[in-house]
Amino acid sequence: MPENEKISEADKEVINKLLLELATELDLHYDDEDMFALTPSFSVIKDGVKLLNRVGYPVHPDVKRILARFNKSHQ
Helix, strand or coil: CCCCCCCCHHHHHHHHHHHHHHHHHHHCCCCHHHHHHHHHHHHHHHHHHHHHHHCCCCCCCCHHHHHHHHHHHHC
């Protein structure tokens, strides 16, 4: 993202909430052995986490936990 394109605090919060909603839904409806089918969705979540990390905004701990669950199921 170019330096002159800033993300507002409200935008960061919306992104964080969207990541939490998506991750939570996936966590609730899929078992570990079925997570392979969710790779495209988790790629989006990972991109969102990278964005928030890059702009210095904390990612919700549940998003991190669910992402770790996905990563563990792909080892």
